[in-house]
Amino acid sequence: MFTFVLSCNHIGTYLVSPPRLGDEVSCMTCWRLGRDANVTVDRPMDSWRVRCETCHYSRDTGADRSGAIRLASKHYARFPSHDVQYGIRGKAKSYRRIGTPVTQDPLLF
Numbered sequence: 001m002f003t004f005v006l007s008c009n010h011i012g013t014y015l016v017s018p019p020r021l022g023d024e025v026s027c028m029t030c031w032r033l034g035r036d037a038n039v040t041v042d043r044p045m046d047s048w049r050v051r052c053e054t055c056h057y058s059r060d061t062g063a064d065r066s067g068a069i070r071l072a073s074k075h076y077a078r079f080p081s082h083d084v085q086y087g088i089r090g091k092a093k094s095y096r097r098i099g100t101p102v103t104q105d106p107l108l109f
């Protein structure tokens with residue numbers, strides 16, 4: 001999943017074949033609001049990802065950080081011996097390990 005900030009400041013999400021920066025796209029949010037929906041792609045948005053080093057489980061959650069934490073916690077709860085991590089896609093240094101059960105992760109509260 002690829003997430004971009006558009007020139008109207010709304011968010012555009014693309015499952016396959018992301019547009020390039022500066023491309024003209026249609027903004028569904030503007031369209032729903034009855035505004036001019038012809039906008040351009042402004043910048044990429046951080047996209048969150050869950051990955052497991054043990055079994056190669058991985059999921060993209062787009063702009064949804066808490067969704068990534070939730071999925072990582074769920075996988076860890078199911079397989080406590082697995083090395084489950086979540087972070088920003090493409091930024092290896094942003095990854096954190098899930099090392100505590102769901103109810104003890106302070107990030108969830």
Ligand SMILES: [Zn+2]
Pocket residue numbers: 006008009010027028029030031039
């Ligand atoms: Zn818009």
Ligand SMILES: [Zn+2]
Pocket residue numbers: 052053054055056057075079082083
């Ligand atoms: Zn796993």
